[in-house]
Amino acid sequence: xxxxxxxxxxxxxxxxxxxxxxxxxxxxxxxxxxxxxxxxxxxxxxxxxxxxxxxxxxxxxxxxxxxxxxxxxxxxxxxxxxxxxxxxxxxxxxxxxxxxxxxxxxxxxxxxxxxxxxxxxxxxxxxxxxxxxxxxxxxxxxxxxxxxxxxxxxxxxxxxxxxxxxxxxxxxxxxxxxxxxxxxxxxxxxxxxxxxxxxxxxxxxxxxxxxxxxxxxxxxxxxxxxxxxxxxxxxxxxxxxxxxxxxxxxxxxxxxxxxxxxxxxxxxxxxxxxxxxxxxxxxxxxxx
Numbered sequence: 001x002x003x004x005x006x007x008x009x010x011x012x013x014x015x016x017x018x019x020x021x022x023x024x025x026x027x028x029x030x031x032x033x034x035x036x037x038x039x040x041x042x043x044x045x046x047x048x049x050x051x052x053x054x055x056x057x058x059x060x061x062x063x064x065x066x067x068x069x070x071x072x073x074x075x076x077x078x079x080x081x082x083x084x085x086x087x088x089x090x091x092x093x094x095x096x097x098x099x100x101x102x103x104x105x106x107x108x109x110x111x112x113x114x115x116x117x118x119x120x121x122x123x124x125x126x127x128x129x130x131x132x133x134x135x136x137x138x139x140x141x142x143x144x145x146x147x148x149x150x151x152x153x154x155x156x157x158x159x160x161x162x163x164x165x166x167x168x169x170x171x172x173x174x175x176x177x178x179x180x181x182x183x184x185x186x187x188x189x190x191x192x193x194x195x196x197x198x199x200x201x202x203x204x205x206x207x208x209x210x211x212x213x214x215x216x217x218x219x220x221x222x223x224x225x226x227x228x229x230x231x232x233x234x235x236x237x238x239x240x241x242x243x244x245x246x247x248x249x250x251x252x253x254x255x256x257x258x259x260x261x262x263x264x265x266x267x268x269x270x271x272x273x274x275x276x277x278x279x280x281x282x283x284x285x286x287x288x
Contacts, residue, residue, distance in 0.1 A: 036173035040166055044181065047163055050115035051268070052144060052181045053104060053260065055097060056197050057128025057188025057219075058090075059154075063098075067091040093188050093220060094131040100186070100219075100253040101135030101143075107261060109141050111269070116142055118183060118264060123147065123174075124156045124165065128188045133159035146174050175200065183268050184215035184260055189223040205246050213267040216247040217259055224249070 022028050067087040101120045108118040120136035122129035124145025136143035137159040145160030147167045156165050168174040179201065187198050198218070204210050218224050233239035250256035 033170060033173060036168055036170055037176070040177055043163065043166075047142065047161075048115040049119050049142070049144070049164070049181065050113065050117055051119070051183045052121040053118045053184040053186065053264075054121045054178050054182045054197075055101065055128060055132035055186045055188065056123070056190060056194045057093065057097060057131075058190040058194065059123075059125050059127035059129060060191075061090050061094045061127045061131075061189075062087060063094050063131070064088065064091040090189070093223075094128065096219070096253050097128050097131035097186075097188050098135035098138075100256050101132040102139045103135075103253060103257045104260060105136040105139035105141035105143070107257075109139070119144055119164075121146065121178070121182070122160075123193075124160055124167075125154050126157060128190065130157035130159060132186075133157055137161075146177055148174050179204075179214070182214055183212070183264055184217065186256065186260070187216065187218045187224075189220050189227070202243075202246055206243055213263075215260065215263040215267070217256055218247055218249045219251070219256055221249055221251055 016022065017031075023031060067084070067090075104118065105120055108116075111117045119142050120132050121144035122132045124133070124147035129145070133143045133145060134157070142161045142164060143159065144164040145156050145166065147154060147156050147165070148171060149167055149169055156167075166177070168177075175197070178197065185197070185201050187194060198216070201210075201214060201216060205214065205216070230239060230244060234241050234244070248259055250259055
C-alpha cells in the first residue's frame with residue numbers, strides 16, 4: 001500500500017486578495033496600483049463628485065495670525081527675525097487662497113446639478129493646501145484632500161471633508177487623480193512640487209494630450225515674474241509664443257474668481273455647439 005501522505009494539520013491557504021505578505025511584496029505592486037485607482041473612483045462616485053478645481057502652492061505658508069504669532073516668539077537673531085517677517089508677507093497668499101476657494105465654492109453650490117461641480121481640491125496638507133480646503137469648508141461645501149505618505153509625517157489638514165480624505169503611496173496615482181477630474185488648476189506661489197504640477201499640465205495641454213479643457217490660472221505676478229521667465233524660453237525658441245495662451249494670471253481673489261467663473265462656464269457649463277454637417281463623400285475622398 002502507498003504511504004499515507006495526508007496531513008491533518010494542513011489548513012486552507014489564504015485567499016490571494018487576503019494574503020498580506022503577497023499584497024505588500026513586489027509581485028503585488030500592480031494590485032496596489034490598481035487599488036489607488038479603483039478605491040478613489042468608488043468614493044468619488046459615492047460622494048457624487050463630478051469634477052474639481054485643484055489648488056497648488058507652498059506647504060510652508062501660514063495664516064496671517066499664525067505668522068504674526070510666530071514672529072512674536074522668534075529668537076532675536078537677525079536671520080530668524082527676517083525669516084519670520086517674510087512669513088508674514090507670504091501669508092497674504094494663504095488668505096487669498098482661502099478667500100478664492102470660498103468664493104468658488106459658494107458659486108459652484110448654486111449650479112443646478114445632481115452631482116457636485118468644481119469641488120475645491122488640494123494635496124490635503126498644510127499651507128496653501130489647508131487654505132483652499134478651509135475656504136471651501138467655510139463656504140459649506142465638500143472639499144477634497146489628496147495626501148501622500150512620506151518618510152516624514154504629513155497629516156491631513158482638518159478642513160478636508162472626511163469622506164474625501166485620501167492618502168496615496170504612489171506619486172503618479174496621486175497626480176492622476178489631480179488631473180482626471182480637474183477642470184481648472186490654480187497655481188499659488190510654491191516650490192518644486194508646485195512647479196512640477198504646473199508644467200506637467202502645461203505639457204499635456206501643449207501636446208494636445210488632454211481630452212478636455214483645463215484652465216490654468218497662475219496666481220501672484222510679483223512672485224511668478226521672478227520665479228518664471230517664459231519670455232526667455234520664447235526668445236530661445238524652445239517655447240512658441242502661442243504657448244503663453246495656455247495659462248492666465250491674476251493678482252486678487254476677485255480677479256481670479258472672475259477668470260475661473262467665466263472659463264468654467266464657457267467650457268464646462270454651456271451646451272456644446274451642434275456638430276457641423278458631415279462631409280460629402282467627394283470631399284471626404286479628396287481629404288483622404
